[in-house]
Amino acid sequence: MASTSEETDQVLVEEKSSARIITLNRPKQLNALSAAMVSRLLDLFLACAEDSSIKLIILKGNGRAFSAGADVAAVARNINQGNWKSGADYFAKEFTMNYVMATYNKPQVSFLNGIVMEEAQVLLYMVNSPLLRRIRVVALSSGKDGMRDVLSETKRRISGLTGARLDGAEMFKCGLATHFVQSERLTSLEEALVKADSSDPVVISSVIGEFSQIPNLKDNSAYxxxxxxxxxxxxxxxxxxxxxxxxxxxxxxxxxxxxxxxxxxxxxxxxxxxxxxxxxxxxxxxxxxxxxxxxxxxxxxxxxxxxxxxxxxxxxxxxxxxxxxxxxxxxxxxxxxxxxxxxxxxx
Known part of the structure; x- marks a missing residue:
């Protein structure tokens, strides 16, 4: 699995027992997915699927965002230079990654701690985040909202047409997150998941359940x-x-x-x-x-x-x-x- 230095710098991988910890590492850009990141993620998921020693994938973001979604600014710059086909290549690979992750043969746990798909509110194309699949742990940080500006995934209940902002409690209530955990407990949760050494979704969900809670909605919640x-x-x-x-x-x-x-x-x-x-x-x-x-x-x-x-x-x-x-x-x-x-x- 060949990778460029840009890919390995922007997507970090840790081997912990039978788990692989994948960290999106483009914090200044709110972990918006560059072409290099998409290539790296696709390669990693395909390789991990074939490795029998790997039982669990944990996905998280470095900094104050989980991911701002697709790097549409880069796509737009290329279009302005007369090269819309580079955007087509980008989305072809991203959608392939979408499909791989949506139909993956091993458990995935995503720590949705921070901004998800910010900036997309008035943009024309509303792309589904490929990172919101399987077990999704939404976090609350120091009493403040941990999730903002969620766009396309709100199509299920709170319309994707409005670019509605949802906090962690709302994501949980809407079913966009499967568990709600205080952000200061995420490190301990990660350690517990690694220690569990299991690919059984029931076991994994049980471990997360020991750290999770039922959040309260704000009085003015869109829910x-x-x-x-x-x-x-x-x-x-x-x-x-x-x-x-x-x-x-x-x-x-x-x-x-x-x-x-x-x-x-x-x-x-x-x-x-x-x-x-x-x-x-x-x-x-x-x-x-x-x-x-x-x-x-x-x-x-x-x-x-x-x-x-x-x-x-x-x-x-x-x-x-x-x-x-x-x-x-x-x-x-x-x-x-x-x-x-x-x-x-x-x-």
């Missing part, structure tokens, strides 16, 4: 809005979703969450909203393999700018120039036709 979320986001179109939310806003004038959700939708790329809603709806009926094939085709069309240049514009406004003032084209939701969305999601 308390599930009735409104289910009612409004079950509508057929983005226009109908916003209209339903505005009806709720009129009926609940003191509800800041509804107002902020409406504003988030209206500030986002109209094209991204319609593409994302289509992807969410189609993905419900598909397995992981078909989802990844469909989303890869979609992201290639998005990067090429077949319908809209909003992916690059979102990256420019949020990640590159950082003026936080993206200029979407088309700028209005009603200007994005079904035919335009069809062009980004070919069968």
């Amino acid at each position: 308390h809005k599930m009735d409104i979320i289910n009612k409004c986001f079950s509508r057929g179109t983005i226009e109908e979703i916003i209209a339903a939310l505005e009806e709720e806003e009129a009926a609940h004038k003191d509800d800041d969450w509804i107002s902020s959700t409406i504003q988030s939708l209206k500030k986002a790329s109209p094209t991204s909203l319609k593409i994302s809603l289509r992807s969410i709806r189609e993905g419900r009926q598909e397995g992981i393999d078909k989802c990844l094939v469909r989303e890869f085709r979609m992201v290639c069309h998005v990067m090429r700018g077949d319908v809209s240049k909003d992916f690059v514009e979102g990256c420019r406004a949020i990640l590159l120039d950082k003026d936080k003032n993206p200029k979407w084209v088309p700028s209005k939701i009603e200007s994005v036709s079904d035919q335009m969305v069809d062009r980004t999601s070919p069968k």
Whole structure:
């Protein structure tokens, strides 16, 4: 398994008994997955799958983030230089890693301590994090929220359209994390998992259970809005979703969450909203393999700018120039036709 120095520096590996501890080590970039990291992770998971002495994979991040997701800033820079195909190569390998991790033959435990997929809130492409698979331990640090800015994985219950921010307790309640552990106990938990020397998911879950707790939700948690979320986001179109939310806003004038959700939708790329809603709806009926094939085709069309240049514009406004003032084209939701969305999601 050949690796460059960049790959080994950005992804660290420790051998502890029958466990392999994999650490994302790009803390200044919030562990956003570079092309080198994706290559290294894919190689590691494939190699560990073939090594009978390895019983458990533990995945964590160095610094204040678990991972900010895909390094879309690098992809956008390449597109600006006329090289969208490098982005296609990047996502092809990342989606392959997605599939390997989602169908892996050995237990994986991810310590989701810190930021996950930050910065992605108004970007056009909403990529599923390949690191949120199997056993997911969410941590709470010194009484403060341990998880922020979770995007695509909130599609299941709190809509992925809004870029909703979830803390650790909300992730646990929504089923995005399987266990909730105080961050100061993670080192001890890691030691206990290594000591258990087991590949049995029941044993592993039992060990984690000794360190975990049931968290309390904040009074203003979005989780308390599930009735409104289910009612409004079950509508057929983005226009109908916003209209339903505005009806709720009129009926609940003191509800800041509804107002902020409406504003988030209206500030986002109209094209991204319609593409994302289509992807969410189609993905419900598909397995992981078909989802990844469909989303890869979609992201290639998005990067090429077949319908809209909003992916690059979102990256420019949020990640590159950082003026936080993206200029979407088309700028209005009603200007994005079904035919335009069809062009980004070919069968």
